[in-house]
Amino acid sequence: MRVLVTAGGTSERIDDVRGITNFSTGRLGSLIADAYAEKENSDVTYIHGKTAILPKNQNIKKIEIESVDDLLNSLETCLKQTNFDIVVHSMAVSDYYLAGTASQDQVVASLAKASQANLVATDIQLQEALETSFKNASESAGKMSSDLGTVYMQLKQTPKVIGRIKALQPATTLVGFKLLVDVPESELISVATRLMAKNSCDYVLANDKTRISGDQHVGLLLTKDGTYTYFETKRDIAQGIVKETTQGRES
Amino acid sequence: MRVLVTAGGTSERIDDVRGITNFSTGRLGSLIADAYAEKENSDVTYIHGKTAILPKNQNIKKIEIESVDDLLNSLETCLKQTNFDIVVHSMAVSDYYLAGTASQDQVVASLAKASQANLVATDIQLQEALETSFKNASESAGKMSSDLGTVYMQLKQTPKVIGRIKALQPATTLVGFKLLVDVPESELISVATRLMAKNSCDYVLANDKTRISGDQHVGLLLTKDGTYTYFETKRDIAQGIVKETTQGRES
Numbered sequence: 001m002r003v004l005v006t007a008g009g010t011s012e013r014i015d016d017v018r019g020i021t022n023f024s025t026g027r028l029g030s031l032i033a034d035a036y037a038e039k040e041n042s043d044v045t046y047i048h049g050k051t052a053i054l055p056k057n058q059n060i061k062k063i064e065i066e067s068v069d070d071l072l073n074s075l076e077t078c079l080k081q082t083n084f085d086i087v088v089h090s091m092a093v094s095d096y097y098l099a100g101t102a103s104q105d106q107v108v109a110s111l112a113k114a115s116q117a118n119l120v121a122t123d124i125q126l127q128e129a130l131e132t133s134f135k136n137a138s139e140s141a142g143k144m145s146s147d148l149g150t151v152y153m154q155l156k157q158t159p160k161v162i163g164r165i166k167a168l169q170p171a172t173t174l175v176g177f178k179l180l181v182d183v184p185e186s187e188l189i190s191v192a193t194r195l196m197a198k199n200s201c202d203y204v205l206a207n208d209k210t211r212i213s214g215d216q217h218v219g220l221l222l223t224k225d226g227t228y229t230y231f232e233t234k235r236d237i238a239q240g241i242v243k244e245t246t247q248g249r250e251s
Numbered sequence: 252m253r254v255l256v257t258a259g260g261t262s263e264r265i266d267d268v269r270g271i272t273n274f275s276t277g278r279l280g281s282l283i284a285d286a287y288a289e290k291e292n293s294d295v296t297y298i299h300g301k302t303a304i305l306p307k308n309q310n311i312k313k314i315e316i317e318s319v320d321d322l323l324n325s326l327e328t329c330l331k332q333t334n335f336d337i338v339v340h341s342m343a344v345s346d347y348y349l350a351g352t353a354s355q356d357q358v359v360a361s362l363a364k365a366s367q368a369n370l371v372a373t374d375i376q377l378q379e380a381l382e383t384s385f386k387n388a389s390e391s392a393g394k395m396s397s398d399l400g401t402v403y404m405q406l407k408q409t410p411k412v413i414g415r416i417k418a419l420q421p422a423t424t425l426v427g428f429k430l431l432v433d434v435p436e437s438e439l440i441s442v443a444t445r446l447m448a449k450n451s452c453d454y455v456l457a458n459d460k461t462r463i464s465g466d467q468h469v470g471l472l473l474t475k476d477g478t479y480t481y482f483e484t485k486r487d488i489a490q491g492i493v494k495e496t497t498q499g500r501e502s
Binding site (some may be wrong): 009011015016017018019020021022023024032041045052094095096099104107108109112113115121122123126127130143146148149150151153154155156157161179180181209210 | 258262265266267268269270271272273274275302331333342343346347350355358359360362372373374377378381394395397398399400401402403404405406407408429430432460
C-alpha cells in the first residue's frame with residue numbers, strides 16, 4: 001500500500017532572509033504518516049514544509065519543500081513515478097505568491113506618469129501603472145534594504161495544488177483538508193463539501209482553527225455521500241483517516 | 252551573572268493562518284544560551300521566535316514571542332525587571348510590519364477617485380489615495396479570502412529593537428548581530444561597525460548568509476576598538492562570545 005502525505009506549511013520567499021509563511025506545525029500530518037507506516041506492507045512518502053514536525057517512523061521517505069512551486073514540482077514528480085493508493089493532502093498551501101516588491105516612491109512615480117499622460121486615467125491605465133512599478137522592482141535579490149520607508153508587495157494567486165492530484169492519478173483515494181477560522185459548523189461543512197466536489201476528493205477533513213489547541217483538535221471527516229465522523233484529538237483524526245481509507249484494502 | 256539571549260525569527264501576522272516570517276533556526280542562539288548556562292551562578296533568559304530551536308539546559312527561562320511588537324514588549328519588561336550583565340541579541344527581527352492588505356480593485360478604485368478629483372494628481376494626492384485604500388482594508392480579520400486575484404500589502408518600518416537595549420540598561424554588555432547576504436568582507440565589517448556605533452554595542456557578530464551552512468558558520472566578532480576574532484563554526488562562535496563577554500567577570 002503506497003501512501004503520500006503532505007504536511008506543514010509552504011513559504012513564499014520575499015528575499016534571502018524572509019518569506020510569507022503559512023502557519024502549520026505539521027503535527028497532525030506527522031501522526032497520519034506514522035499511523036499509515038504502522039500498517040503491514042505500507043510505503044509512506046511525506047512531503048513537508050521546512051519547519052514541519054517529522055514523523056517518528058524511520059521508514060518514511062521525507063521530501064522537504066519550501067514554496068508552492070516546489071510543492072507542485074515534488075508532487076508531480078511523485079505522482080508520475082509512483083501509483084499511490086492514498087494521498088492525504090494536509091499541507092497548508094499559500095493561496096498567493098509574491099509577484100513583486102516596490103517602495104512607495106516607485107509606485108507613486110509610476111502612477112504620476114500615468115496621471116500626467118492621461119487627462120483622467122482610466123482604471124485599466126491605473127492598473128497598468130501599478131503593474132509596471134512592481135515589474136521594475138521584481139529583480140531585486142539578496143536582502144531587501146531595511147530602510148525603504150513604506151513598501152508595497154504585490155501578491156498573485158497560486159495554482160490550486162489539490163486540483164492536480166486526481167488529474168494525475170484518478171484512481172487514488174484522496175483526502176483533502178479544509179481549515180477555516182471561527183465559522184458556524186454548517187458553513188464549515190458546506191465549504192468543505194464544495195472543496196470535495198471541485199477536486200474529486202473522496203474525503204475531506206474539515207476543521208476550524210478556533211477549535212484546535214495543542215492535541216485537542218475538533219475535526220469532521222466528510223465522505224462523498226455527505227455523512228461525517230466527528231473527532232476530538234489529533235490522534236483520533238489520524239487513526240480515523242487511516243481506518244476509513246484502508247478498510248477492505250489488501251495490503 | 253544574568254544573561255539575556257534573543258534567538259530565532261519574528262513573524263508579522265497577515266491573518267490567523269499566515270505571516271511574514273524572518274528565516275532563522277535559532278540554532279546559534281540556542282548554543283549561546285547553553286554555553287552561558289554552563290557557567291557557575293549564571294541565570295539565563297531566552298527570548299525566542301515560535302519555531303526557534305530551544306536550548307538544552309532546563310534551567311534557562313524561555314519566553315516565546317511572535318511579532319516585533321511582542322518582542323519589544325517582552326524585552327522592555329525583562330530589562331525593567333532585571334539588571335542583565337550581558338544581552339546577546341541574535342534574533343532576526345523584521346524590518347517591516349504589515350500595515351494593511353487591499354485587493355487590486357480597492358487600490359484602483361481609490362486611485363481613480365483621486366485621478367478624477369484632480370486634473371493632474373500630485374504625488375502627495377496619489378500617496379494619500381494609496382494610504383486610503385489600505386486603511387479601509389486593514390480591519391479584515393480571521394482568514395484572508397483565497398480568491399482575491401491580485402492583492403497588495405502595505406508594509407511600514409518597525410522601530411529598531413536593538414536601540415532600546417542600551418537606552419534601558421546603559422551598563423549592560425551588549426552583543427549585536429549583523430547578517431548580510433553575499434557582500435565583500437570589508438563591506439560586512441563596515442556595516443557591522445556602523446551598527447555597533449549607532450546602538451552602543453560592545454561587540455557585534457558579523458556574518459554573511461552565503462558562508463553559513465549547517466554547523467559551518469563563518470562569523471567575525473568585532474570589538475569596540477575595531478579588532479575582530481574570526482570563527483568558523485556555530486559552536487566556536489558561541490564559545491567565543493561567552494569567553495569574550497565573561498572574561499574577568501565575577502560570577
